Amino acid sequence: MTADKAEKYGCAFAVETATFRFKDSDIVAEAHRCLFDTVRQVRESFDVYGSKKSFEWETTMDEGHTIFYGIDDFMKFEAPDTSELLPKSIKKFTLRQNITDSTQPSFIQGSGHGGSHPHLCHEFITAIVEKREPSIDVYRSANISAAGICAQLSAFNDGEEVLIPSFGKSN
Template identity: 50%
Template sequence: MAVRVAIAGLGFGAEFIPIYQAHPDAELVAVCQRTESTLSEVADHFGVPGRYTSFEEMIADPDIDAVHINTPIPNHAAQSVAALRAGKHVACTVPMATSLEECWAVVEAARESGRTYMMMETVVYSREFLRVRELVDDGTIGRIQFLRGSHHQEMAGWPGYWEGLPPMHYATHAVSPVLTLAGALAESVVCLGSGRISPELTAHYGSPFAVESALLTLRDSPVGAEVARSLFETAREYVESFTVFGSRATFEWEQTEGAGHVLHVGEKPEPVDVPDYAHLLPAEIARFTTDGVYDDENEHLSFVQGSGHGGSHPHLAHEFVRAVVEGRPPSIDAVTAANWTAVGICAHDSAMAGGARVAIPDFAGAP
């Protein structure tokens, strides 16, 4: 029986409508959007039968099995908890939450409901990440010695709640690849806040820093990691990147888009090809690694700046649907998502405390 999916939030969320419609194990039965005109326009375009302007009414629908949340960040945790308690499986775009208390609430709701929760982190299903994971798994990299992640993005022009957001409060694009490749969760963080943003931006969240840079210790691992973030008033071409230092080879992300990624074999740098990984997907959704739903004039900002998130969208939807069908934890379950999200929250707390070390909670245990 197909998993009956509903999507909440039709900006970035619309990218997933045709993927679920085409997936052999899913049925896209409803969409939800506060603005009724947008709801009708998108639902009419894709032929979606169920239409809601109220999230609460949507999750009360007994004909919906799973909800994919693509709403504003401040709503993620509360909506995830509400949907899980309503008996729905939940996929949620990043980050999981905006506080440690919210992270715990989602973890507990997932545990108590017995339903699937998956955070839809794009980087760890991008073609670049899948290629590097191959290089790690086949021994090309050797022992991982150190990992570095960064995400630099100018957020001017994004919705108002982004204004002045602490850089590390949106850090999972930089955190997730380093922790996944290390095969470990974060244990503690020390973070330096650097530079200053305008008083007008600072006033929104009380966060003055232009850049936040963190060093992570990893649980039960000798490997360390570094993560850097900027959101405002820091000049840099958009980049979500990671670098993996190994005993045999080091993968280094390209410095500018199109320059090419580099594999340092010993001390010799070589270009590294990054293929597409559509062959890992059901044939019905394979084309969505390269095709978005927007035309050139109407692409979502995340798609324009992020180069389509590395073809990750169908991989994410497929993992979520298969986890529900198979009754298994997804690759980014609630405990993992909480750890990745908490790294950023605790990093910002560290920066505000002058670089004090902050322990990351163990979300597999009790609060």
């Protein structure tokens, strides 16, 4: 990554990949991040591999995700559009929009991580209004965040294995 971007974003890596092994399981996951100074579409995604099924996030926009049932037995699919579950005022944020910014190349933005951002925000705010625990609770949030933080620590230490602390199970 160029020095100016490394300084601005506090990260010297144009591409990062983390591998996660799940405790007491044969499941392995890979998380990928590719944002700057590479000739490819932006990619923040994950793949999950197991002995019975595997899942791969699409590698280029609109090619579809893949579920593997066997070595040559797989199915491509598009994640369903679930914007109808949202209030009208935020439905549009699940869709891609062309963004032109003089400080960046023109790019397609929106539908962050498959359109999940508006759903996460809506669930969080609705839980507050309804005085209930959100479905993505404090434990799940902490566990997901810890995995990302530990992956970054590993990257800063030449890929050294980092154990991810558990903050408890969510129900």
